[in-house]
Structures are given as C-alpha cells and as structure tokens.
Amino acid sequence: MGMKIAIGGKGGVGKTTVCSVWAHLFAREGYDVLAIDADPSLSLGAAFGLPAERTPKPLIEMKDLIAERTGMRKDALGAYFRLNPAVSDLPEEHWLEVNNVKLLVLGAVTQAGGGCACPEGAFLKALLSHTILQRDELVLVDLAAGVEFMGRASVQGIDAFVVVVEPGSRSIETAGNIAGMARDLGIGTVGAVANKVTELTELDVIRSRLNGVPLLGSVAYSKSIQEADLQRTAVMQADAAAVHALNQARHRLTELVKNVEVVGQSRNLHGAE
Ligand SMILES: Nc1ncnc2c1ncn2[C@@H]1O[C@H](COP(=O)(O)OP(=O)(O)OP(=O)(O)O)[C@@H](O)[C@H]1O
Ligand SMILES: [Mg+2]
Numbered sequence: 001m002g003m004k005i006a007i008g009g010k011g012g013v014g015k016t017t018v019c020s021v022w023a024h025l026f027a028r029e030g031y032d033v034l035a036i037d038a039d040p041s042l043s044l045g046a047a048f049g050l051p052a053e054r055t056p057k058p059l060i061e062m063k064d065l066i067a068e069r070t071g072m073r074k075d076a077l078g079a080y081f082r083l084n085p086a087v088s089d090l091p092e093e094h095w096l097e098v099n100n101v102k103l104l105v106l107g108a109v110t111q112a113g114g115g116c117a118c119p120e121g122a123f124l125k126a127l128l129s130h131t132i133l134q135r136d137e138l139v140l141v142d143l144a145a146g147v148e149f150m151g152r153a154s155v156q157g158i159d160a161f162v163v164v165v166e167p168g169s170r171s172i173e174t175a176g177n178i179a180g181m182a183r184d185l186g187i188g189t190v191g192a193v194a195n196k197v198t199e200l201t202e203l204d205v206i207r208s209r210l211n212g213v214p215l216l217g218s219v220a221y222s223k224s225i226q227e228a229d230l231q232r233t234a235v236m237q238a239d240a241a242a243v244h245a246l247n248q249a250r251h252r253l254t255e256l257v258k259n260v261e262v263v264g265q266s267r268n269l270h271g272a273e
Contacts, residue, residue, distance in 0.1 A: 002031060002138030003257055004131075004157055008182075009164035010174040014195035015039070017225060017235050018164050019142040020047035021246045024236045026138055027100040034091065034137040035101050038128065039144050040108040048098045049234030056096050058107030059127065060120055065090075069126075070119040081119040087126045088134065102137070108144045129154040152185070159257050160189040162216070167194070167202035172209045179213040188260040193249050194218035214256065217249025 005022070007015045016039065023035040037044035037058070045055030059065070066072070069085035095102040106128070109121045131139050132154045141158075161182035163175040179190045192213050194206050198221045207215050219242045228238035236243060 001136055002033075003159045003254070004139045004141075005160045005162060005253070006141040006143050006158050007162045007164065008143045008178050010166075010171045013164045013166045013171050014193075014219070015164050016041075016043045016047045016142050018162070018193055018195070018219075018246060019140050020044060020235050021243055022250050023048075023101045023140050024099060024234075025243070025247050025250055026140075031138040032136070033101045034095065034131065034135065034139045035103050036128075036131060036139060036141045037103070037105045038108050038124070039142050042105060042107060044142050045096075045103060045105060046229070046232050047235045048101070048103060049228075049232065049237070050096075050098060050103075051232065054096070056094060056103065056105045058105045059090065059094060060107030060109070060124060066119050066123045070122055072119045079119075081122060083122045085123055085126050087123070087130050090127065091131060091135070104131070125151050125154075129157075132157040155182075155185045155187065158182075158187050159260075160191065160253055161187045162253065163190070163192045163213070164195050165192050165206055165210070166196045167198070167206060172206055176209065176211045176213070180211060188264070189253070189256045190214075191216040191249075191253055191256060193246070196221040214252075216252040216256075217245050219245045219249075 007019045009015050019035060023033050027033045035044060042058055069087060070081035072079065072081040074080070091104055095104040106124055109118070109124060128141070128150055161179070163179050165171050165175040175192055179192065182190045190213055192210055192215050194203055194215060195218070197203060197218045203215070203218055222239045222242050224239040225235060225242060228235050
C-alpha cells in the first residue's frame with residue numbers, strides 16, 4: 001500500500017504549494033499518486049496549473065450525492081443521516097488526472113472546530129477514511145489545518161504528517177501545536193518544511209521552536225512562486241530551486257517513514273509492543 005501523507009499548517013504558509021510539488025515529484029518517480037484537496041480554499045487545482053473551468057467541482061458541494069449517500073431525511077423531530085456512508089466508488093468517478101496525478105477535490109467543512117455533526121461532515125470523513133485506510137495509491141492530503149476532524153482510525157492510517165511553517169511566530173506556534181497533536185494521535189512520522197525563508201537565521205529560530213519536530217527542508221521566498229499563483233500556472237514549473245529543495249525534503253520524509261516501518265517490523269519480530 002502506498003504511503004499516506006497529510007500536509008497541514010497555518011493558513012497561507014504554503015501547504016498547497018508543497019502538496020502540488022510533491023504530488024508531481026512522486027508521480028515522476030513512478031508512484032501512483034492520488035492528491036486530495038481537503039482545503040476550503042480549494043487551490044490545489046490552481047497550483048497544478050489548471051484553469052478554473054477545468055478544476056473539478058468539490059464533492060462537498062454535491063448536495064444530491066451527499067443526501068443520497070448519507071440517506072439524509074428530515075421530519076418533525078429533526079434530521080437523520082448515516083455516519084458511515086458508502087463512498088468507495090467515488091474517487092474513480094470524480095478525480096481528474098493531471099500529469100499522471102489523480103486530483104480529487106473534496107473541499108472542507110468550514111465551521112469552527114474543523115468539523116460538524118452534519119451530512120457533509122460524515123461524507124468527508126468517510127471519504128478521507130476510505131482514501132487513507134483502503135486505497136493502494138500514494139495519497140497526499142492538502143488539509144485545512146490539522147487532523148482533528150478525521151477520526152482516530154484514519155488519523156492512525158496516516159504514515160506522515162507534515163507541517164509547513166513560515167518564519168513567523170504564529171505559524172511556528174500553530175506548527176508546534178498541530179505536530180504535537182499528530183504525534184499524540186499516533187502518527188508515526190511528523191516533520192516540518194520551512195517555506196518563504198529569506199534568511200538562514202530564520203531557520204535556526206524555526207528549528208529551535210519546533211519542539212523536536214525534524215525540519216525536512218526549507219524553501220526560499222520566491223517571487224516566481226508568487227507570480228505563478230497570480231498567473232494560475234503550475235508551481236512545479238515556476239521555480240527550479242524551490243522544486244529541488246522540496247525534492248530533498250521529500251527524500252528525507254520517505255527515509256523517516258521507512259525507518260519507522262523498519263522499527264515497527266523489528267518490534268513485531270521481537271514480540272514487543
Ligand atoms: N516559497 C514561496 N515564496 C513566495 N510565495 C510563496 C511561496 N510558497 C507559497 N507562496 C505563495 O503564498 C501563498 C499561499 O501559498 P499556498 O496557497 O500554498 O498556502 P496554503 O497554506 O495552502 O494556504 P491556505 O491556507 O489558504 O490553503 C500563495 O500565493 C503562494 O503562491
Ligand atoms: Mg491551501
């Protein structure tokens with residue numbers, strides 16, 4: 001089964017940028033990649049360089065489909081819906097293949113608290129669980145913030161949680177908090193990528209405040225990346241140095257994940273926990 005990687009961090013730090021570049025780098029190496037946009041700002045398609053009219057409509061907006069799958073009904077006493085709707089046929093039907101990457105646009109429930117007791121929430125949770133626990137592809141999830149709304153089983157199915165962090169106190173704090181939560185929830189590998197870095201000293205500050213979360217790599221602030229967003233062209237083509245830096249970070253991440261797997265296997269062999 002392919003690796004499952006979730007990417008989080010404070011708003012605007014570069015989660016979608018990292019996700020789109022990694023998706024294409026993994027695909028270029030021959031991996032079967034499923035990239036999931038689970039972000040309310042829905043910008044993964046744009047980061048892939050897709051024009052707005054070609055970007056798939058987010059599943060969260062498909063009211064009829066959600067009502068059908070969750071069996072939603074209302075009566076005088078309230079609304080009823082299934083908490084575990086069947087969704088396993090949906091990725092194939094709704095993804096769009098772009099440069100060998102399957103892009104699945106889910107969207108997100110934007111209410112405070114990162115989730116809601118509503119049919120849309122149950123539907124998204126079911127789709128994320130399915131893609132993380134049951135699919136063979138290497139899955140990259142572009143997340144709105146953290147993993148709190150995902151449900152314990154699917155969170156534990158994530159091999160790596162990556163927080164993107166920019167040189168700024170709030171971003172570093174958010175990264176530390178999300179990373180801590182990811183570790184507490186039992187995710188094997190947690191790492192950080194520093195983005196929009198303008199000076200090396202910023203990296204020291206970031207490193208010292210990440211509570212032991214390993215820094216996988218850093219990407220310099222880049223006018224070309226900004227410009228790519230403005231022009232809606234692919235980030236992958238915007239800045240070779242940034243792609244190179246993200247490729248190194250990706251290699252570090254896969255090494256860390258492999259090490260966790262090896263330790264896990266030897267623990268099993270020795271009958272330990
Ligand atoms: N290294 C960089 N240098 C300059 N600009 C960057 C860099 N990385 C990302 N950006 C720009 O910063 C903005 C936010 O990036 P991105 O959309 O990847 O962040 P995000 O964390 O996914 O945001 P959101 O929380 O809104 O989903 C975009 O305009 C993007 O082009
Ligand atoms: Mg984003």
